Amino acid sequence: MFVTGHTRSGSSADLPQGQQKAASIRDVAQAAGVSYQTVSRVINGHPNVREETRKRVQEAITVLGFRRNATAFALASGVNRSITVLTSNTLLHGYAATLQGLEEASRAAGHTLGVRVLTFEDDLDRTIASAADTGGGLVVIGFDRLGAAALDRVPAHVPCAAVVEAPPPGSSPGLPAVWADDREAARAATAHLLALGHDTVHYVAIPASTGSRRSVGPRAEGRRQALESAGVAVPEPSGKGWDAQAGYEAGKKLARNPEATAILCGNDDLALGVLRALHHAGRRVPEDVSVIGFDDAPHSAYVTPSLTTVRMDFQGLGRAAFGLLRTRLDPDQQAPAVLPAAPALILRESAGPRRT
Amino acid sequence: MFVTGHTRSGSSADLPQGQQKAASIRDVAQAAGVSYQTVSRVINGHPNVREETRKRVQEAITVLGFRRNATAFALASGVNRSITVLTSNTLLHGYAATLQGLEEASRAAGHTLGVRVLTFEDDLDRTIASAADTGGGLVVIGFDRLGAAALDRVPAHVPCAAVVEAPPPGSSPGLPAVWADDREAARAATAHLLALGHDTVHYVAIPASTGSRRSVGPRAEGRRQALESAGVAVPEPSGKGWDAQAGYEAGKKLARNPEATAILCGNDDLALGVLRALHHAGRRVPEDVSVIGFDDAPHSAYVTPSLTTVRMDFQGLGRAAFGLLRTRLDPDQQAPAVLPAAPALILRESAGPRRT
DNA sequence: GCGAGGATTGTGAGCGGTCACAACGCGGGC
DNA sequence: GCCCGCGTTGTGACCGCTCACAATCCTCGC
Incomplete structure (x- = not known):
């Protein structure tokens, strides 16, 4: 890879001026x-x-x-129309789209939206506290380990809503939360592959949102259930990351396994990496191997082969989370509370019938 | 395309509780x-x-x-460590990555980051004013028409920095602003295609950030200059949108033109659409047609053929914009002001030598 | 042993708004 | 003609914190 750049970056000067205090x-x-x-x-x-x-x-x-003066107003009146989102990521499709839904909803309701990225370096409690100090509500995106951990540590007295992965059946998060049923969606996607004649379905996982060994996340779970109820083998999931690179690594291994003719991926980025690894290994998609992704990222319809995937209504999730928070913030505010759309399997080119 | 979904979305209840006022x-x-x-x-x-x-x-x-109490502190002390970003988009790679850089920098500096999406429906002045009312500084992402318009209307007394496209040589924005030299980058990419033996370079444009007929944006400009100084024909740019769909439409037309053997695209999404259109038309990339994108979105390295593209340091741009704003906010704060990396042409599979 | 001067602490005012209540002017019903 | 009640306006206190300044305490040096 060669890098060239006869280029520069620039910046203009800033202009000083005689500020005069705003009128009160x-x-x-x-x-x-x-x-x-x-x-x-x-x-x-x-x-x-x-x-x-x-x-x-x-x-x-x-x-x-x-x-x-908005600050003075907030202080005197006690109303604080600001909410801040705690998330470990802003770039991955699921996160970015959820954020967008959140922004849209809060803007419509006249609230201000803040974003604070969670990192492993920062002290979680401190971060949460300082976010809570802004006075408004909190929304935590709990798709991953860090987000889920943050969720657990939000003090009970701070108004908070969460968007999370589908919780295990029966249990429910301790906070107001929204989620989409990705467990069921994974089950449907897996069943789809089985119905296409594949012996079983391999899985390239996204990292779990929980540290416990027991839970591997709803997507992995749904796929396992589908395989078990079909009475077929349940190959060990692979994958250690969120991005295409991780998918590529996992895909390389799977490509060497001639038995692997159907692969479900925890998200579309992973699927992209898998697709690429398969391509490099000379295995054709969908002729030799079928691949299904998750999330329906914007580009997934345009890669070749286009990606069969599970569409998730992240924006709806974001809007719903805001709705939850809003009712918590001012209880007389009875919002219509539109539910997000259910996940949907989008059939495209990357998955097809098993060809011996 | 068939859509299925035996799925549901759920939400847990929220828990009421006896709030007691925070200690003062x-x-x-x-x-x-x-x-x-x-x-x-x-x-x-x-x-x-x-x-x-x-x-x-x-x-x-x-x-x-x-x-x-952060509100009371802000009111009494007059210091307001919050900045809000005005942007028309949060999902496109350039925007999202810039946002991320902004978040990172402001977090490091102990500032709070707000995001407000600009729409055509909302009154721009009102939006700007209400964002300014939060008291902190503003950062405007001026990559497009809406953002650039917002930029023009920010009152002089509100502290504001902008990240914009490269301004025409000689001129400079009226505000503290950062940009990357994408004009030069486009020139380099075009020159690269020419050097590969292509007769000329077609261009699928992103929408211009300015309404004026004169300027079509630095990327279009750079490509035109490169073609002119090489003394070759300058085909009319096509494209009307930012996404893969727009790229696909433009690509369909270009695919019908056997003379079109080299295509530069205003961003990677467009390039993806073009790739797909070319594929559908039976034209191979890079054997028959070379394609170069712009921005180096995360998936661009993993599509097949992988995309030759111009890497832009959006996160660096975001960080730099924050730095600018910061010096404006408290002038004694002499930040090191790290400049963003220069754009760089990343050579991958989608561009190759002209055959025949 | 006493005053100077620094360390420590408290008081009053104000940031820019809101709320609660009092005060004023006015017309109508008796 | 007087009182009531309403519409209109002003005053005081306060939201939770900071600033500037005054008051107190202590310790040291002569």
Whole structure:
């Protein structure tokens, strides 16, 4: 790989200037010849203000370019329309799309959205506390180990909603949470491959969100259940990572196994890597091997072969999580609470019937 | 395309509870038998507090679970460590990666990061004003029309930095801004294709960030310059969108043109669509047609053929933008201001020598 | 033994808004 | 003609914290 670049990066200068303090409610009051309280009434649309007074105040407001100080408002009124999302990742499709749904919903509701990335270096409790200090609510994306850990440590008194993987049947997270039934989706995807005539379905896993040995995550779980109820062998899952590189590594091994004719992947990036490894090994997809991904990332429809995958409504998940948080934040706010769409298997080119 | 899904989405209940107001500085003071000011001194690490007093206060703090109210702090002290990013998109690679760099840098500096998506429906001025009301600084991602428009309307008194496309030589944005030299990068990519023996280089464009007819964006510009200085024909750019779908449409047309043996794309998504269209038309890449993308999205290395592309240091751009804003926010803060890496042409499989 | 000066602590005011309540002017019903 | 009640406006206190300054305590040097 050769790298070239007759290029540069640049930046323009910044311009200093004589800042002058923003006008306050009292400045406006003085300019309009009324008390500050009257100004407050005007900016809050209080009914009992004489029309003429209101006009005078309005005028002063525009002349002075007054804007109500959001910080002071929050302090005095106690209402805080800001929420912050805690997530370990912002780039992977599932996370980014969830974030987008969250942003959309909070914007629609007039809330402000903050993002704080979780890392292993930072102290989790400290991070959570400082996020909670902003005063608004919290949304935790618990798709992975770090997010799930954060979830466990959110103090009970801070308003928080979570978006998580499907919890084990029967159990439910200790917090308000939303999830999609990816367990069932994995089951359906696996059943689909079985129905296509494959002997069994191999699995390239995304990392588990829990540290416990017991749970390997709903996707792995769903695939296992489907295989077991079909009475076929359950090959050990492989994979150690989220990205295409990890998929490639796992794919290389699977490519050497002539028995492996059907592979389910924990996400589309992994699937992409698997596809590539298979290609390098000379195994054709879907003629020799079928591959199914997960998440339906935007590019999955455009790779060749296009990727059969499970579409997940991450944006809907984000919106739903916001809805949950909102009802927690102000309980009289009875939002319609639109549920996210159910996962759906999208049939494309990468999975096909077994050819002996 | 068939869609299936024996699945559901669920959500757990939320738990009510007897909130009790958080402890204030005065509560702590009372508990420790000191004045509130002494508590303030302790939490701010002021030196002149007797050791024993400090200990007593600290104890009261942990007992009461005191956390300094961030809103009140911001109001009283006037320091506001929060910045908000204005962007029209959060999912496209360039945006998402820039956002990530921004988050990383602001987190490292102890700032809070907000994200506000710009839409055509919302009133731009109102959006900007409300973002500015949060008190901190603004960062505008001006890669597209909407972002660039927002940039123009940011009032001079609000601290703001921007990340933009490379401005025309000589000119520079009216605000502190960072950019990468994608004009030069496009020139280099084009020159590379020419050097491979192609007669000329077609271009599938991303939408321009400016409304004016004159400017079509630095990437288009750089490719045009390279072609002109080589004295070859300059085919009209195509493309009307950012995504693979748009690339596919443009690619379909180009595939019908046997003269088109080299295609530069405004981003990797477009390139992916072009690749797919070419594939459908039976034109092989790189044997029949060479394709080069832009941005080096994470999956570009793993599609087949892997995509030759221009790597852009978006995260570095984000970090640099934050640095700019930071110096604007508190001028004594002389950050090292690490410049982003220059764009680099990454040679992979999708571009090769002209055959025949 | 006493005053100077630094360390330590407390008080008042204010950041920019909100809330609760009091005060004012006015017209209508008796 | 007086009182009531409403619409309108102003005042005081406060949200939780910081700043500036004043008050107190202590210790040291002469």
